Amino acid sequence: MNFLRQSWIVAAKDLRAELRTKEALNASLSFALVILLLFSFAFDPTAEQTREISGGLLWIVFAFAGALILNRSFARELVNDCLDALVASPLSGAALFFGKCLANVVLLLAIELVCLPVFGVFYNVRWTRQFWPLLLVLALGTWALTVVGTMFSALTVNLRLRELMLPTLVYPLLIPALIAAIQLTTALVGGQPLAGDLLNWLKMLIGFDIIFTALALALVDTVLVG
């Protein structure tokens, strides 16, 4: 079986498992919505202020809520020694990792697509003017978040204090991707087209995705198998 087919199988398994219980999904979604509302209470931003902070606000929400899902990614396999079984199977470590990334990206994107309308309503922002570019940026940024987060989920799966380690390690690594995603999102939500300076940020985000995906795929076998 080739790499993509293996990844697809893993992704489908993870998605099916998650969608049956919806544990992490619900927790993550509620967390995201609560933070969005809390920020609205805490800062009560004017229209002008909201326009300036929209990217930062959204990506902080996505990063925090995403951590809940990413943390569980490999951790859920610890029960009943499922992780050992998966590693021992003919599945390559890279395919296992890639499959989990695909599942996580789908879950995270779903959460983000629910958050956006809520954001629009509670902050009085019309965010749909650059819908498709915004979706592209969302996808690229989420992929960065997912690749790094899933990788570190694998890395920290056996550690105590896993929940603490993951955010502390992952967020500093993600800073370039977050900055790029935030700049792009603020501009796109404000209605600016994807041109000029913004293209540099887009290139950086794509570059980040490529570099870290390659690194992760190269190293994940070492991490899982040793």
Place this chain on the structure above:
Amino acid sequence: MDSRNFTFLVYGLVAAWLILFAYVAAVAARERKISREIENLKQILKDQKGN
């Protein structure tokens, strides 16, 4: 030499060297801890040999 802000230069240099010395102190403290552990281990092994 222009002596404006000279005190601050001194603060800066002191800060830089304090940090490095703090690190050296940490390394030294670790060294002491290791020596103590070695002594402990030697003691345990001697006791075992005695038994």
Place this chain on the structure above:
Amino acid sequence: MRQKILYGLCLAAVLLLGRNLAVMLLELPDEAAQGAIYRIIFFHVPAAWTAFVGFFAALVASVIYLAGKNLRYDALAVAVTEVGLAFATVNLVTGMIWGRIIWGIWWTWDPRLTSMLVCWLLYAGYLMLRRAVEEPTQRAKVAAVFSIFAFADVPIVWFSIKWWRTQHPQPVVWGGGSMDPAMWRMLFLNWVPLLLLFGVLAALRMRQEQAQREMDALRRQAHAL
């Protein structure tokens, strides 16, 4: 013998530093606007260079470890990362002091300072990660992978923060391109003793790490008997 080499290097570093300090304070011309504080740059910048030498050495050690699983390289990796982190701290603190005097603020999202802060967070995370894993082989593996990721991030962080900050107004940054050649010389000349110190400290720390590991193994043996 090894001890003597280390002492010798230390002495060389101290002597060179002494000489540099004398030259710095007595001979070098002054910078127009800043007064004496600018001389801090002769420690601030080489400390950053030294820190990056450390982080790069950590990358190399990590890769070699993963390739051969020789735990000596793991000891090397943690040693150079720790010492590098110490020098990064020096860079950050001297930068903040300088900023306080020149710009009036303790912190600013200046590209270089911010990038160094992110590096600091990453490598402090590395040390924290190591503490969370008890088993030596697993610890070495996990730490090595993280070290590789962290270093891959360093140039990207640098570029992204530089672009980010050029879009925002900044305090006027001193000294873009032109610097008195005597100052450049001093910058490099002061880097040498810092590098020597780095080497000595890293060697000491590496030996400690190896001793610690051997002792943990011995202790396990002793308790097993």
